[in-house]
Amino acid sequence: MTIIAVDAMGSDNRPAPDVAGSLLAARDLKGITIILIGNEPRIAAELNKYDASGLDIHIHHANEEISMIDKPSAVIKSKPNSSIHVGIRMVRDGEADAFVTAGNTGAAMGVAMLRRVGLGRIPGVKRPALGAVFPIKTRPFLIDGGANADCRPEQLLQFGIMGSLYIERVTGIKRPRVGLMSNGSEEGKGNTLIREAHALLQASDLNFVGNIEPKDFANGRVEIAVTDGFTGNLIIKASEAIAIYIKERLREEIQASKIATVGALLSRNAFKTVANDANADEVGGVPLLGVNGVVVIAHGSSSERAIHQAIIKAKIAVEHKIVDAIREGLA
Amino acid sequence: MTIIAVDAMGSDNRPAPDVAGSLLAARDLKGITIILIGNEPRIAAELNKYDASGLDIHIHHANEEISMIDKPSAVIKSKPNSSIHVGIRMVRDGEADAFVTAGNTGAAMGVAMLRRVGLGRIPGVKRPALGAVFPIKTRPFLIDGGANADCRPEQLLQFGIMGSLYIERVTGIKRPRVGLMSNGSEEGKGNTLIREAHALLQASDLNFVGNIEPKDFANGRVEIAVTDGFTGNLIIKASEAIAIYIKERLREEIQASKIATVGALLSRNAFKTVANDANADEVGGVPLLGVNGVVVIAHGSSSERAIHQAIIKAKIAVEHKIVDAIREGLA
Numbered sequence: 111m112t113i114i115a116v117d118a119m120g121s122d123n124r125p126a127p128d129v130a131g132s133l134l135a136a137r138d139l140k141g142i143t144i145i146l147i148g149n150e151p152r153i154a155a156e157l158n159k160y161d162a163s164g165l166d167i168h169i170h171h172a173n174e175e176i177s178m179i180d181k182p183s184a185v186i187k188s189k190p191n192s193s194i195h196v197g198i199r200m201v202r203d204g205e206a207d208a209f210v211t212a213g214n215t216g217a218a219m220g221v222a223m224l225r226r227v228g229l230g231r232i233p234g235v236k237r238p239a240l241g242a243v244f245p246i247k248t249r250p251f252l253i254d255g256g257a258n259a260d261c262r263p264e265q266l267l268q269f270g271i272m273g274s275l276y277i278e279r280v281t282g283i284k285r286p287r288v289g290l291m292s293n294g295s296e297e298g299k300g301n302t303l304i305r306e307a308h309a310l311l312q313a314s315d316l317n318f319v320g321n322i323e324p325k326d327f328a329n330g331r332v333e334i335a336v337t338d339g340f341t342g343n344l345i346i347k348a349s350e351a352i353a354i355y356i357k358e359r360l361r362e363e364i365q366a367s368k369i370a371t372v373g374a375l376l377s378r379n380a381f382k383t384v385a386n387d388a389n390a391d392e393v394g395g396v397p398l399l400g401v402n403g404v405v406v407i408a409h410g411s412s413s414e415r416a417i418h419q420a421i422i423k424a425k426i427a428v429e430h431k432i433v434d435a436i437r438e439g440l441a
Numbered sequence: 442m443t444i445i446a447v448d449a450m451g452s453d454n455r456p457a458p459d460v461a462g463s464l465l466a467a468r469d470l471k472g473i474t475i476i477l478i479g480n481e482p483r484i485a486a487e488l489n490k491y492d493a494s495g496l497d498i499h500i501h502h503a504n505e506e507i508s509m510i511d512k513p514s515a516v517i518k519s520k521p522n523s524s525i526h527v528g529i530r531m532v533r534d535g536e537a538d539a540f541v542t543a544g545n546t547g548a549a550m551g552v553a554m555l556r557r558v559g560l561g562r563i564p565g566v567k568r569p570a571l572g573a574v575f576p577i578k579t580r581p582f583l584i585d586g587g588a589n590a591d592c593r594p595e596q597l598l599q600f601g602i603m604g605s606l607y608i609e610r611v612t613g614i615k616r617p618r619v620g621l622m623s624n625g626s627e628e629g630k631g632n633t634l635i636r637e638a639h640a641l642l643q644a645s646d647l648n649f650v651g652n653i654e655p656k657d658f659a660n661g662r663v664e665i666a667v668t669d670g671f672t673g674n675l676i677i678k679a680s681e682a683i684a685i686y687i688k689e690r691l692r693e694e695i696q697a698s699k700i701a702t703v704g705a706l707l708s709r710n711a712f713k714t715v716a717n718d719a720n721a722d723e724v725g726g727v728p729l730l731g732v733n734g735v736v737v738i739a740h741g742s743s744s745e746r747a748i749h750q751a752i753i754k755a756k757i758a759v760e761h762k763i764v765d766a767i768r769e770g771l772a
Contacts, residue, residue, distance in 0.1 A: 246686055256624060259632040293587060293674040301590040301671040324675065324682040340632040341672055343624040344655065348676045349683040351655040355577055356687055356715065363711035370711040376704025380694035384687065 112142050112428050114421055115197040115206035118156075119148035119175055120213030121417070122410045128212060129156040131417020136165040138418070139425060145170050145206060148193040172196040178410055182216030186227060194218050198228040201403040208404035208424035210395060212412040219257055222401045229402040232433065234440040237261070238400030239269045239339065240407065241276055242346055243393045248330035251277055252291070255396055256343035266290070266307035266336050268440070270316050272399040273334040275439045279430040286333035289322030291341065297321065303338060311336070324349075353388055394419025397427055399436060404428050443473050443759050445752055446528040446537035449487075450479035450506055451544030452748070453741045459543060460487040462748020467496040469749070470756060476501050476537060479524040503527040509741055513547030517558060525549050529559040532734040539735035539755035541726060543743040550588055553732045560733040563764065565771040568592070569731030570600045570670065571738065572607055573677055574724045579661035582608055583622070586727055587674035597621070597638035597667050599771070601647050603730040604665040606770045610761040617664035620653030622672065628652065634669060642667070655680075684719055725750025728758055730767060735759050 116132045118125040125148060132144045143166045146153050150171040157169070174192040176185050189195065194213055198221050200206040211218050221228040223238055231238060242255030253273040258265065270288045277286045290308055292300040297308065299321050311318045319332055324345060327335045337345065364370045374381070386392065394416050395408035404427045408420040447463045449456040456479060463475045474497045477484050481502040488500070505523040507516050520526065525544055529552050531537040542549050552559040554569055562569060573586030584604040589596065601619045608617045621639055623631040628639065630652050642649045650663055655676060658666050668676065695701045705712070717723065725747050726739035735758045739751040 246683075247690065259624065259635075291675065293590065293671055293678070301669075304590075304671075324679040325685070328682040328686045338632075340624055340635075341675055344622065344672060344676055345679045347624070348655040348679045351659040352577075352680040352683045353687060354656070355659045356684060356719070359578065359715045359718065360711060363714045364708055367708075367711060370708035373704040373707025373709075374711075376707065377695055377698075377701035378704075380691060380698060380701040380705075383694045384690045387690065388687070 112425050113145065113206045114142060114424050115145045115147055115200045115209045116417070116421065117148065117193045117197055117209070117211035117213050118146040118153045119193045120211040120408070121412045122178065125153050125156045127412055127414045128417055129153060130414035131412070132167060132421065133160055133162060133165065134414060134418040135421035136167045139422065142166065142425060144168070144421070145200070147172050147197045149175070170196065176214050176217050178214055180214055180217065182214060182220045185217050186220040186224065190227065194221050195227060198222055198403070198405065201405070202229050207428040208406065210406045210408065210417070210420045210424050212408040212410055212417060215407055218405065218407050219398060222398055222403070222405045229405070232400055232402055232437050232440065235400040236265050236268055238398055239272065240396045241273055241399050242342065242396045244327070244349070245388050245390050245393050246328060247387055248328065250327050250330065250335060251333060252327070252335045252337060252342050252345065253399065254337060254339035254342050255346060256339045257398065258339040260340070261303060261338035263303060263306035263310050266303070266338065267310040267314060270311055270314065270318070270334065270336045271439055272436050273336065274316055275435045276397065276399055276432055277333050279432055279435050280426050283333055285317040287319050287331070288316045288334045288336060289319050289326060289332035291327065291335045291337040291345070292321035292323065295321045295323050295326065307336070391416035392419060394423050397423065397432070403433060443539070443756050444476065444537045445473060445755050446476045446478055446531045446540045447748070447752065448479065448524045448528055448540070448542035448544050449477040449484045450524045451542040451739070452743045453509065456484050456487045458743055458745045459748055460484060461745035462743070463498060463752065464491055464493060464496065465745060465749040466752035467498045470753065473497065473756060475499070475752070476531070478503050478528045480506070501527065507545050507548050509545055511545055511548065513545060513551045516548050517551040517555065521558065525552050526558060529553055529734070529736065532736070533560050538759040539737065541737045541739065541748070541751045541755050543739035543741055543748060546738055549736065549738050550729060553729055553734070553736045560736070563731055563733055563768050563771065566731040567596050567599055569729055570603065571727045572604055572730050573673065573727045575658070575680070576719050576721050576724050577659060578718055579659065581658050581661065581666060582664060583658070583666045583668060583673050583676065584730070585668060585670035585673050586677060587670045588729070589670040591671070592634060592669035594634060594637035594641050597634070597669065598641040598645060601642055601645070601649070601665065601667045602770055603767050604667065605647055606766045607728065607730055607763055608664050610763055610766050611757050614664055616648040618662070619647045619649050619665045619667060620651065620657060620663035622658070622666045622668040622676070623652035623654065626652045626654050626657065638667070722747035723750060725754050728754065728763070734764060
């Protein structure tokens with residue numbers, strides 16, 4: 111039985127998608143117990159909208175709330191009874207196997223990383239990192255997706271190791287290919303950080319293919335792209351911005367012409383397939399790798415589908431003993 | 442009369458698009474003289490394919506060639522008679538008003554920046570930078586697009602000043618809005634470089650709007666986005682990769698269905714409009730700002746249309762006295 115603690119007060123539209131997504135997961139997955147964490151009356155009211163009979167789903171009250179605009183540095187210490195704190199402590203204390211939240215990312219990372227309030231880092235881990243899956247067909251994995259804005263070369267090496275262990279465990283791909291995201295694929299390209307990290311990755315036991323560019327990443331040349339959290343986050347955000355831009359421009363141009371509108375209706379399944387592929391909700395959430403427990407962070411605008419997927423991701427990480435894998439891999 | 446020196450041996454398919462694009466410009470623009478630089482017999486043979494009678498277009502021989510795989514650091518000193526060297530010296534010596542090249546970007550930047558072989562920096566300029574225009578409808582301007590992989594905060598401030606002067610001159614927009622590209626729009630977001638640059642930009646006379654994210658950039662919230670050359674280059678490359686990915690995925694899905702294929706035929710004008718908008722060839726080239734002369738760098742895969750646009754961009758920069766504007770602005 112895998113016990114997943116879910117932050118019911120996490121998403122922008124809480125608790126609706128958080129609760130509905132948990133119900134989907136409880137129905138869909140075998141051998142799973144879900145504990146919804148947060149304001150008990152609000153969660154109960156939401157749960158009552160559905161038929162949850164026979165599902166292994168429970169509520170655990172947490173009386174403090176963290177909003178998206180709360181400064182992580184402030185709330186990590188000042189709100190010890192938030193749903194994020196309570197959920198992460200349950201993982202620490204063995205009352206849950208994983209924690210899933212669509213709440214304040216900075217707060218979730220901070221609480222997870224600090225041993226005093228949460229899980230703490232796995233021994234030897236310099237900085238935990240977010241492993242972001244790109245919502246494109248090849249589903250490439252980028253680490254760090256935004257946990258660490260400033261990085262040192264040794265941290266990038268560890269991101270490569272943690273990402274490699276994670277992908278090997280969850281996908282079964284042996285010795286997955288690791289690339290270093292740079293502004294050119296030739297060796298020597300990049301800034302000082304990238305050039306120094308390149309040397310470390312080259313000397314490691316990883317299946318390191320060298321520098322890669324975003325197009326290599328999109329084309330599936332690697333399973334794992336290593337980057338600092340600032341660059342990684344901007345690559346994700348630039349990709350999202352361009353995808354939305356193209357979608358809106360196409361809609362604009364199609365709507366401006368009657369015949370194009372008819373054409374688009376005929377080809378709407380093709381559009382839908384591509385859009386579904388690229389739907390961030392299908393990815394669900396990203397694992398925070400390097401902490402003493404499984405924590406999956408979903409985006410604030412998560413739908414119930416996204417929460418469902420994030421719970422699946424958490425269950426897989428628990429079943430494949432990702433924390434042990436990283437602990438052993440870094441030992 | 443504006444004299445534009447064009448590297449005829451620059452593009453991947455040289456000299457065909459370089460010569461054809463120059464002919465388009467010579468026909469299209471008033472008050473322009475074009476000097477094609479490079480291997481005289483090859484350029485002459487290419488020119489002979491067209492009717493160039495009455496056009497103010499000439500050939501200037503350069504007997505060395507730089508390829509895309511040449512290391513800039515090696516060729517800057519070892520090939521003083523390449524088309525890049527000869528063209529940039531003509532600008533330095535007042536024989537041409539601007540130089541346009543689709544050749545090796547690193548070599549062109551290096552030759553332009555070094556006073557001994559080329560133009561040198563405008564007094565006070567710490568590092569010249571590439572001003573990249575995004576091929577989307579709002580045509581946002583990003584500086585640095587890739588000249589400097591490692592930057593200091595004062596350099597980012599200068600990029601903002603140079604970009605602001607350039608955009609004000611060429612577009613006529615008074616006090617264009619300047620944003621600092623970051624992983625969140627709130628103040629305090631970003632890595633150390635960004636946080637320090639934020640303080641400098643805030644204290645400057647620029648119309649600084651604070652941190653921006655890629656979506657703000659795509660939506661036209663600013664005229665100018667400031668970034669280091671590593672991040673800037675990756676944002677450009679990630680955007681290109683995603684645009685190509687979406688295009689190919691749509692094509693794939695549409696071709697898989699007969700009815701979708703018919704639909705796409707009916708809406709093909711809408712697709713074409715969006716694709717043309719997003720065509721990097723329409724942008725043509727990017728100015729290298731901060732050197733003692735007008736240099737416009739086009740991408741290696743430039744079509745004749747791209748060369749044509751790059752020449753227009755060079756002519757506008759000359760007419761608006763961009764170099765004087767930056768010299769005065771930084772004095």
